[in-house]
Amino acid sequence: MIAVAIFLLFLTETVLCQNACTLTQPDILGPYWIPGSPTKKDAVCDNLPAHDVLVLTGRVLDFDSKCGKGISNVKLDIWQANMQGVYSAGKSSADWYCRAIIFPDNDGNFKISTLFPGRYDDGGYRPAHIHFNVTAPGYPQLVTQLYFKQDTYLSPRDSCQRCRSDSQSLIATVTHVNDIKTYVGNWDIVLSKTTRPRIVTKSSVVRGSYVDIKPHIMQI
Numbered sequence: 001m002i003a004v005a006i007f008l009l010f011l012t013e014t015v016l017c018q019n020a021c022t023l024t025q026p027d028i029l030g031p032y033w034i035p036g037s038p039t040k041k042d043a044v045c046d047n048l049p050a051h052d053v054l055v056l057t058g059r060v061l062d063f064d065s066k067c068g069k070g071i072s073n074v075k076l077d078i079w080q081a082n083m084q085g086v087y088s089a090g091k092s093s094a095d096w097y098c099r100a101i102i103f104p105d106n107d108g109n110f111k112i113s114t115l116f117p118g119r120y121d122d123g124g125y126r127p128a129h130i131h132f133n134v135t136a137p138g139y140p141q142l143v144t145q146l147y148f149k150q151d152t153y154l155s156p157r158d159s160c161q162r163c164r165s166d167s168q169s170l171i172a173t174v175t176h177v178n179d180i181k182t183y184v185g186n187w188d189i190v191l192s193k194t195t196r197p198r199i200v201t202k203s204s205v206v207r208g209s210y211v212d213i214k215p216h217i218m219q220i
């Protein structure tokens with residue numbers, strides 16, 4: 001009886017904690033990060049069209065205070081593909097589209113206006129995703145990717161086997177508003193000074209590094 005009660009308590013605790021405050025998992029860097037992205041207020045891709053715009057709000061939160069406080073002085077380095085699934089390469093001044101450094105406010109709040117990222121065919125499909133390199137004084141660096149709930153190419157169909165499109169902490173729910181012209185969604189980023197996220201792979205559970213700097217070579 002007592003054992004059952006303790007188990008139920010544990011279960012409730014686990015479920016509640018997971019819902020309330022879950023560490024954001026890292027994901028691989030991929031081959032497309034380049035240094036020197038322009039600082040922008042909120043638009044990651046320039047010249048946003050009147051359709052397929054994604055407005056993402058979120059907050060960078062501190063895990064050690066059970067997400068009770070936002071983190072200040074955060075730097076978000078963001079890069080993604082355009083609607084055709086193509087990344088800019090930084091080779092000329094016009095070649096920096098869909099890359100931005102964005103600074104959240106002192107409570108960690110951010111708002112990003114961007115394009116709904118295109119899929120690209122790399123011999124299979126990657127789900128639509130946006131890359132983040134999150135740094136904040138005192139916290140380990142987090143390199144990760146954001147995915148979208150409705151995407152049919154999330155893991156196990158993701159063509160990138162090592163990517164983490166199976167992690168709930170990386171999947172945002174977005175909804176269409178404004179006559180189906182705009183997607184809106186919310187995604188919080190949770191960092192810890194003391195705890196590293198548990199990296200769960202299909203075959204093992206390891207405590208890993210936040211940053212995987214090995215380039216992910218797209219398979220042709």
Ligand SMILES: *[C@@H]1O[C@H](CO)[C@@H](O)[C@H](O)[C@H]1NC(C)=O
Nearest residue numbers: 029033035075077133134135
């Ligand atoms: C991520 O951001 C940090 C802080 O700006 C920077 O030092 C680092 O080079 C960036 N990129 C990667 C891949 O770590």
